[in-house]
Amino acid sequence: GQQLNQSPQSMFIQEGEDVSMNCTSSSIFNTWLWYKQDPGEGPVLLIALYKAGELTSNGRLTAQFGITRKDSFLNISASIPSDVGIYFCAGPTLAGRDDKIIFGKGTRLHILP
Amino acid sequence: DVKVTQSSRYLVKRTGEKVFLECVQDMDHENMFWYRQDPGLGLRLIYFSYDVKMKEKGDIPEGYSVSREKKERFSLILESASTNQTSMYLCASGTGRNSPLHFGNGTRLTVT
Numbered sequence: 001g002q003q004l005n006q007s008p009q010s011m012f013i014q015e016g017e018d019v020s021m022n023c024t025s026s027s028i029f030n031t032w033l034w035y036k037q038d039p040g041e042g043p044v045l046l047i048a049l050y051k052a053g054e055l056t057s058n059g060r061l062t063a064q065f066g067i068t069r070k071d072s073f074l075n076i077s078a079s080i081p082s083d084v085g086i087y088f089c090a091g092p093t094l095a096g097r098d099d100k101i102i103f104g105k106g107t108r109l110h111i112l113p
Numbered sequence: 114d115v116k117v118t119q120s121s122r123y124l125v126k127r128t129g130e131k132v133f134l135e136c137v138q139d140m141d142h143e144n145m146f147w148y149r150q151d152p153g154l155g156l157r158l159i160y161f162s163y164d165v166k167m168k169e170k171g172d173i174p175e176g177y178s179v180s181r182e183k184k185e186r187f188s189l190i191l192e193s194a195s196t197n198q199t200s201m202y203l204c205a206s207g208t209g210r211n212s213p214l215h216f217g218n219g220t221r222l223t224v225t
Contacts, residue, residue: 033213042117042203042216043156088156092211100146100171101207101214105155 002027002093006104014112019076021107023089032072033090033101034063043088047074076109084111116140117217119204125223132191134220136204145187146214147171147179150201162187163210194224 006023013019023032031050035043047058049065049072056063060077072091076083086106093102120135138145146161148171158171160179168179176198180188187206191198201221205214 031211035216040219042205042218044216045213048213090214100158100161100210102158103148103156105153 002102004089004091004102004104006087006089006107008107009105010108010110012110012112013079015079015081017079019079019083019109020073021075021087022071022073023104024071025091026070027093028069029072029091030069031091032063032065034061034072034074035088035090035103037086037088037106039085043086046087079109079111081111084109117204117206117215119202119217119220121220122218123221123223125225126191126194127225128195130191130194130224132194132222132224134189134191134202134204134222136187136189136206136217137185138187138206138215139185140206140215141184142206142208142215143184144207144210144212145181146205146207147177147187147189148203148205149173150203150219156203159189194222196224198222199224 034046037043047063052069053067054065062075064073086108088106089104117138126132147159148156157173162168162181165184178190201219203219204217207214
């Protein structure tokens with residue numbers, strides 16, 4: 001079945017650094033979603049992308065829908081301590097009646113003091 | 114704002130007990146989902162429902178069942194809890210089948 005591969009699995013960065021992470025699939029997606037999960041909480045939607053090539057920002061976050069429709073990227077500029085958490089990419093499978101949203105395994109972001 | 118409420122943040126149950134995890138959403142969403150989250154495995158879909166009294170198996174339904182008697186409420190049932198069901202359980206809801214999901218804050222279940 002369709003799978004989403006996120007990389008890196010975890011990142012350790014200094015406060016103030018920029019962050020890049022990506023999500024790839026062997027299958028085409030028509031929608032890409034990026035979520036963030038704070039420790040002990042449920043995931044919260046950050047950005048939704050609906051068109052190949054689309055670049056969307058939400059504050060210091062920027063996400064792009066890859067032109068091949070098989071990948072997406074999330075960038076965080078000038079990281080701050082509250083950026084700590086797990087970032088998930090997600091997208092709806094294209095399985096007709098049985099389509100549903102699937103998730104990558106997440107990128108865990110750590111910020112060093 | 115959409116609110117998805119899970120009845121318990123933390124639960125501790127004994128092996129063999131029947132466990133109910135409750136989830137309520139207040140946005141009249143048709144679709145509701147139950148996931149479990151384990152380190153290194155991400156979010157895995159247990160069951161989902163696209164309408165009242167309707168349910169579909171997800172990727173790991175074994176050992177679980179669900180109930181959706183009302184549109185706003187989706188319950189996950191562990192018929193006989195086992196230690197390998199110790200996990201974080203997340204409920205989510207959404208509108209269209211491909212629309213973004215809104216998650217509750219999760220229930221951390223420990224089975225001893």
